[in-house]
Amino acid sequence: MSDHRNQLRQLIRQRRRLLSQEQQNQAAHNLVDQCMQQAFFQASQHIAIYLSTDGELNTQPLIDALWNAGKSIYLPVLHPFSQGHLLFLHYQKETPMTLNKFGIREPKLDQRLIIPATELDIICTPLVAFDSTCQRLGMGGGYYDRTLAPWFQTKVGATPIGLAHDCQHVDAIPTEAWDVPLPSIITPSQLFTAK
Structure with missing residues (x-):
C-alpha cells in the first residue's frame, strides 16, 4: 500500500511541476473565483492557508483576495x-x-500571533492527490492529519478544505482504515464534496 501511495505521490508531484507559469497563473486566478463564491468562505473570518511550494497551486492571489475582503x-x-x-x-x-x-516560508514564531486551531473557521489543506470522494493523499509527514484529527473525530471546529490543481485529481486514492475524507476540495474548475 505505502509503495503505491509513494509512486502516486511522485507521479502527481511531477505532473504538477510540469505546469507552465502561465498555467499556474491562470489556475491561481481561477481558484480565487471558485473560493470567493463559496458560502463557507464568505461566512468565515479566520482562515488558515499555506504558502505554496513544489508546484502547488499558488495561494498568494487567494490570500490577497481574502485580505481585501477583510478576512484574517x-x-x-x-x-x-x-x-x-x-x-x-x-x-x-x-x-x-x-x-x-523543509525550506518553506513561515512566520517567525511569535506567541502573541498564535491562534488555537479550534478558533479557526477554515483550514485550507495542501495535498498531493485526491479523488472524487475527497480522499486526500498528503506529502506523507502527517502534519495535517495530526492537526485535523480532532475535527475528523468530532466534526467540530475549523473545517478543513483541500486546495489542488485539477491535474491532481485521480480515479482513486489507496486508503488505509484510518483515512478520513475532507469535506470539500476546491480546484480552479470545481468544488468536490465528500459523498
Missing part, C-alpha cells in the same frame, strides 16, 4: 517542541518570515 489569515508553522504538529500564526503583509526545515 493565518499560516502554519512547524511546532518547535511538539514534533509533527503545526501551530497557526496570524499573517499580515509585514509579518516577519523565516524558512522552516
Whole structure:
C-alpha cells in the first residue's frame, strides 16, 4: 500500500511541476473565483492557508483576495517542541518570515500571533492527490492529519478544505482504515464534496 501511495505521490508531484507559469497563473486566478463564491468562505473570518511550494497551486492571489475582503489569515508553522504538529500564526503583509526545515516560508514564531486551531473557521489543506470522494493523499509527514484529527473525530471546529490543481485529481486514492475524507476540495474548475 505505502509503495503505491509513494509512486502516486511522485507521479502527481511531477505532473504538477510540469505546469507552465502561465498555467499556474491562470489556475491561481481561477481558484480565487471558485473560493470567493463559496458560502463557507464568505461566512468565515479566520482562515488558515499555506504558502505554496513544489508546484502547488499558488495561494498568494487567494490570500490577497481574502485580505481585501477583510478576512484574517493565518499560516502554519512547524511546532518547535511538539514534533509533527503545526501551530497557526496570524499573517499580515509585514509579518516577519523565516524558512522552516523543509525550506518553506513561515512566520517567525511569535506567541502573541498564535491562534488555537479550534478558533479557526477554515483550514485550507495542501495535498498531493485526491479523488472524487475527497480522499486526500498528503506529502506523507502527517502534519495535517495530526492537526485535523480532532475535527475528523468530532466534526467540530475549523473545517478543513483541500486546495489542488485539477491535474491532481485521480480515479482513486489507496486508503488505509484510518483515512478520513475532507469535506470539500476546491480546484480552479470545481468544488468536490465528500459523498
